[in-house]
Amino acid sequence: MFRSRLSRRAVAFGAIALAIGAIGGLPSMASAEDVIRIGAPLPITGPLAPEAIKQKQGYDLWAAQANKAGGISVGGKKYRVEIVYVDYQSNTPRAVQATEQLITQDHVNFLFGAFGSGAAKAASTVSERYKVPTLAATASSSQVYDQGYKYLFGTFTPNDTLTTPLTKIVKAQAPDVKKVAILARNDLFPLAIAQEMEKSAKANGIEVVFFDKYAIGTLDHSATLSQIKSLSPQWIFITGYTNDLLLARKQMVDQQIKAPVVTMIAGPAYQEFIDALGPSAENVSSAAWWHPAEQYDGKDIFGKTSEFVKLFREKYNSEPDYGQASAALCGALFQLAIEQAGSIDRDKVRDALAKMDVVTFFGPVKFGANGQINSLDPPVFQIQSGKPVVVFPQAIKQGDLKLGVN
Structure with a gap:
């Protein structure tokens, strides 16, 4: 398999970051039915690794906050978050393979999109075929969203x-x-x-x-x-x-x-x-697409922009940038959509995303008919x-x- 040992699996439970390097991953701290699994194909190695690190930081911060609060509420029950990472080594064809693997082998419920517009577009052909709602944190090009897909959403406005x-x-x-x-x-x-x-x-x-x-x-x-x-x-x-x-x-x-x-x-x-x-x-x-100077009072798990910035500084001892913030936003949006749907049924969550109109720490979020956000001034x-x-x-x-x- 192309998946490197470095990134075979990462599981986010609470504030504890479990190591990526264990072969086969580690046993869950909750039973399968109590966990929502989100797949994250990332270029953890190769020339795009710096960008992948940033996305992972955002995803992990959101997962830590969600699990610290007891998990995501689904019909009166709390589900903890597990993020499954796969390294596609900065190679777009491997991003497509990684996405298929996350769906068919790792059995994730939902997906974060691959990094960048090119890989996100290529991999979305797989997630669309399996009807898996996907939030792309770093895909802005209009060519990503001109395919008539129903399950792909992006948090960057057009270029x-x-x-x-x-x-x-x-x-x-x-x-x-x-x-x-x-x-x-x-x-x-x-x-x-x-x-x-x-x-x-x-x-x-x-x-x-x-x-x-x-x-x-x-x-x-x-x-x-x-x-x-x-x-x-x-x-x-x-x-x-x-x-x-x-x-x-x-x-x-x-x-x-x-x-x-x-x-x-x-x-x-x-x-x-x-x-x-x-x-x-x-x-x-x-x-x-975002800057720490922004001042929003969001309805997501982070709330105010300043609170997100504070939490990020505490966890990573650095200032967050737009890539990290967008990744955290994707997790927060999945959480909002799942809680609004009251279900982890993929179609119901997809519909909740399509109808979303909410202010977040990142800014106002509303998706256009093509799935791309159209509500921000970058x-x-x-x-x-x-x-x-x-x-x-x-x-x-x-x-x-x-x-x-x-």
């Missing part, structure tokens, strides 16, 4: 909800920005958001002087960055995952490539990005003095966009 406000901010605060260069990882989400950036730029009168893709696993961007430098764009926009963007930013510094506006999605949302780059992260802008932010500072929306604005990078 243009990030690029449109970002472009409007740049146009308003940096009117001399006339040219943008766009470089995208050739993967569903990074490429889709780059394409939305291209549309947003053109719609706002900004010339796209460069648009190119780099292959997954690229270890050197220097030649492409040199080409971008020769075009003298006032805005450089690069998409990818954490390791991709760290490499690109370091090579920009090596070549002394500067521009009034440098945007990277989605690495700057992560503290690891800031820590790894130090001063080179300064003034890099980005956008994400924050735009910039690294300033070593911290992400929100510049949009106005309700949680912490500062204005600054021009120039080190």
